[in-house]
Amino acid sequence: MGKIVIAHGYGMGAGDHWYSAVGEEFAAEGHEVRIPNFPEPFAPEADVWLKELEEEAASGPGGVPAGETVLVGHSLGGVNVLRLLQRHDTEAEGAFAGVVFVASMSGEVGYEALAPFFTPEFDWRKIRRAAREFRVVHAADDAVTGEKTGEHVLRCVRELGAQARVTASGGHCPGSGGIRLELPDAVRLIREVLSSSGWVSADGVADVVDADEVGGSADAGG
Template sequence: MLKQEGLYLPMFLLFFLGILSIIFSSYGIENMRENQPLKANLEQKRVIIVHGWKATPKMHWFPWLKSELEKRRFAAAVPQMPEPENPLLKDWVNKLSNIVGIPDQNTYLVGHSLGVITILKYLEALPGKQTIGGAVLIAGFSTPIPDMPRELNNFFTGKIDYKKISSSAKNFMVINSDNDPVVPLYFGELLSDKLDAAFIIMPGAGHIRQDEGFIQFPEALRSVVEISIK
């Protein structure tokens, strides 16, 4: 037993409190790390991959693309976006902004599905003449899609400024499937037209998820490499 201000505390209670302190401290440090900008050396280009609704960094082709980019000496990250089941645009844009840090011509973004509008809104909000090297927009949409879940309405308030977005990135690539059950091909066509972007149509690829067999996605890798050398 330990006497403290007239009260006896069992040793195990002090030990338990110490463990809790370590856990909460570690949690705080991990949270800080998850919100820090993606680092790269002077020779590296950075790629940040933004997942979609109800997704995680470990799903679909995201881990594969990150690994393949790192093999090619890119610095790459797939951040966990906040509350993917009930996302808020402002939180997602803030998260992306934190991971990007200072945008520059060696920064590239890859978005899938809801990650695409997140990237567009991030670029739209960039101050002044800040620009990035480019973006690859996959199975994305910039206006509400048919039967869109109510949880996503907050991503589509107000008019989108395509001119500002276009001026905030050097290159764009748009990739959509011709049989996407979630995002009809028209939305990819619209996006590529508004951004004057190269448009790649994937035949029979669905929503380009692991459910459709996409645990690897070479077309995304080729697109990132291509815009990074333009």
């Protein structure tokens, strides 16, 4: 079976929102699931978060290899995943099975405290080689990415060859001050990646949209 690593976002923890429900669903099917708690979620240090994620994603002796591991990043957790992929030794360890970005950012969003997460600039070519599949789910009314939601999504589509699903509503999964205990869209996209790797049936996986549709949906919601 595969391994799924879920990277939480700013101000959150492993037990918050939809992380546990998604993890439990796949754990019940026999997959190894890791949901690390990154230190100081309200004052995150980019290098500390990256080190923690690398430790959770690492195969280790007798562990699940990268080629059987799916990385899921929510919000700032998605940026953490990008940074991991940029440092990943693909030649030595192989590409990850796939990546699912949930309401993530592909560039800065105006928070000075988070600037270290975007330094150095992303090497998109190297990142793309570090995983076989890329999926994105994002809401058009996401207040964090705001009017640039379309840009963030399309950058992943163009630079990573990602397949994206943009919903009309859903906020930042959840929205400001909200709680969201389930996220079926994330489950479906994870299943797409697992299906591509032959670990689950393709039944019930999500439809995806092409770059033109992503741009139209996201821009309309900004």
